[in-house]
Amino acid sequence: MQHVTVAGIGIHPFGRFEAGYQVLGAHAGREALADAGVALSDVDTVLVGNVGAGMAKGQNVVDLIGHAGVPIINVEAACASSGSALWLGARLIEHGAARIVLCIGVEKAPRGFVAASGYEDWQIEGGIGVNPVYFALQAQELMARGVSADDLADVSVKNHRHAVHNPNAMYRREMDRDEVLESRMVCPPLTLLMLCAPNEGAAACVLMHEDEARRRGVRAPVRLRAVSLVSRGPDDWFVPAPSFPTEGRTSLTARAARMAYDEAGVAPGDLDIVECQDTDSGSELAAYSDLGLCAGGDEAGLLRGGDTALGGRIPVNPSGGLLSKGEPLGASGLGQLHELVLQVRGDAGVRQVDGAATGLGHVMGAGHNASVVIVGR
Amino acid sequence: MTAETTSGVRLVRDDLFAGVPGVAHQSADADERADIVAGAPIALAASRCTGCGRVHFPAREQCPACGAPSQRIALDTRASLGACTAVLHPPPGGLVEVPYLVGVARFPEGISIMGVVTGATQTPPQDTPVDTVAMVLPDGRLTYAFRPAPTPQ
Numbered sequence: 001m002q003h004v005t006v007a008g009i010g011i012h013p014f015g016r017f018e019a020g021y022q023v024l025g026a027h028a029g030r031e032a033l034a035d036a037g038v039a040l041s042d043v044d045t046v047l048v049g050n051v052g053a054g055m056a057k058g059q060n061v062v063d064l065i066g067h068a069g070v071p072i073i074n075v076e077a078a079c080a081s082s083g084s085a086l087w088l089g090a091r092l093i094e095h096g097a098a099r100i101v102l103c104i105g106v107e108k109a110p111r112g113f114v115a116a117s118g119y120e121d122w123q124i125e126g127g128i129g130v131n132p133v134y135f136a137l138q139a140q141e142l143m144a145r146g147v148s149a150d151d152l153a154d155v156s157v158k159n160h161r162h163a164v165h166n167p168n169a170m171y172r173r174e175m176d177r178d179e180v181l182e183s184r185m186v187c188p189p190l191t192l193l194m195l196c197a198p199n200e201g202a203a204a205c206v207l208m209h210e211d212e213a214r215r216r217g218v219r220a221p222v223r224l225r226a227v228s229l230v231s232r233g234p235d236d237w238f239v240p241a242p243s244f245p246t247e248g249r250t251s252l253t254a255r256a257a258r259m260a261y262d263e264a265g266v267a268p269g270d271l272d273i274v275e276c277q278d279t280d281s282g283s284e285l286a287a288y289s290d291l292g293l294c295a296g297g298d299e300a301g302l303l304r305g306g307d308t309a310l311g312g313r314i315p316v317n318p319s320g321g322l323l324s325k326g327e328p329l330g331a332s333g334l335g336q337l338h339e340l341v342l343q344v345r346g347d348a349g350v351r352q353v354d355g356a357a358t359g360l361g362h363v364m365g366a367g368h369n370a371s372v373v374i375v376g377r
Numbered sequence: 378m379t380a381e382t383t384s385g386v387r388l389v390r391d392d393l394f395a396g397v398p399g400v401a402h403q404s405a406d407a408d409e410r411a412d413i414v415a416g417a418p419i420a421l422a423a424s425r426c427t428g429c430g431r432v433h434f435p436a437r438e439q440c441p442a443c444g445a446p447s448q449r450i451a452l453d454t455r456a457s458l459g460a461c462t463a464v465l466h467p468p469p470g471g472l473v474e475v476p477y478l479v480g481v482a483r484f485p486e487g488i489s490i491m492g493v494v495t496g497a498t499q500t501p502p503q504d505t506p507v508d509t510v511a512m513v514l515p516d517g518r519l520t521y522a523f524r525p526a527p528t529p530q
Contacts, residue, residue, distance in 0.1 A: 127473030136462035234442030
């Protein structure tokens with residue numbers, strides 16, 4: 001990725017709110033515009049990531065910011081919605097179709113299991129079209145190669161400890177291993193506190209060509225070094241597929257990560273921070289190896305050594321992750337970008353990772369979508 | 378996508394089974410979960426690509442991996458259980474009475490398929506041989522499930 005910078009970031013806290021999605025999205029969008037020092041009328045294109053809101057949702061969000069007459073495009077790709085918006089915005093700038101793009105992700109997700117994840121009726125009625133089942137089966141596979149229930153609990157303990165210092169997180173209370181293990185069993189081995197809660201929130205960024213950022217004297221531009229986006233390949237398995245090849249199963253995350261590393265010209269060892277899709281504790285552990293932070297089978301070792309905690313070699317989810325922030329589906333990817341940019345700017349406060357210069361964000365969604373973004377100085 | 382076979386048996390999706398042998402309806406009984414399994418082992422209908430050899434379930438006419446035509450195949454009724462979990466709370470839209478087990482069955486043809494595991498109250502160990510059987514939903518329609526195979530006497 002050449003010449004694309006993140007010129008501004010904005011966020012509406014993740015949680016539960018009275019306000020409608022328009023208000024949440026506009027809040028994040030306004031904040032990102034102000035942070036970049038531009039007006040809506042300076043923007044060439046607005047991209048809005050969202051899953052559940054109704055018709056012309058992006059238009060309704062932007063309506064609260066202003067009537068600048070600029071193109072507005074809605075982007076939906078389940079949990080990878082705002083990652084997809086980011087991918088599209090970056091490509092528009094890279095290929096000269098825009099100089100300034102505003103990306104907004106917003107969601108007001110209902111409580112409980114995410115339904116309507118693309119399952120056919122026979123899967124839902126027949127009892128197998130259930131999102132946490134997929135994550136539980138993945139966790140069982142991890143346990144068959146050395147991950148323990150304690151490890152799964154400790155991912156959640158770590159991320160909740162990180163979130164104590166994140167004012168935008170929904171759950172900001174430390175919890176110990178026993179509390180996680182003793183919370184309600186959802187699908188063994190996953191307990192309620194090992195699964196993220198779908199919730200509400202918004203995040204935004206202003207992408208800008210680096211020349212434009214320089215010309216405007218943008219305060220703290222952060223380079224967008226890579227953004228990849230992949231969909232289902234022949235041998236992937238994720239929600240809502242009911243089957244997969246027994247041998248040679250591939251990972252969407254690993255493929256998206258390889259593309260992003262290639263584009264950025266960096267290796268996993270160059271990263272200072274990672275924000276990954278911790279839909280559940282097992283998904284964070286699986287991401288360790290899929291993102292190349294460790295070899296397959298060494299996920300628990302990386303966690304147990306403290307490497308992925310704040311203060312460790314490669315902190316994962318310093319924001320608290322989705323486990324602590326909750327997951328507003330259409331906003332999660334841009335929420336990760338918000339944290340990465342804060343960290344690279346050195347503005348992350350108590351949870352600042354010393355000298356953070358290069359960060360990676362990762363989202364993965366139903367329907368087989370994964371996106372990886374790499375930012376840096 | 379409900380189909381009615383000549384024998385009057387309705388499936389949750391008309392192309393899941395390679396054949397429906399004389400399935401006898403039995404009422405679901407919460408105390409005897411094995412009783413909701415109707416009849417003998419059945420074969421699931423899958424497809425094998427004539428080009429790359431990949432197997433898909435449910436069956437595809439054209440291979441989504443390479444585009445070549447796929448042939449219908451009947452999977453072995455016997456498979457081996459891989460990862461297994463349980464659903465303890467009613468999911469949205471589900472008709473199977475909780476709690477129930479869900480596992481992945483690994484078929485000799487090289488495909489792994491998710492399904493309800495019936496005839497067991499505890500998670501069976503990895504590699505347990507399972508038979509593919511018909512399972513009656515509360516509305517009378519059939520889907521498939523995996524049941525630990527009887528141990529030889």
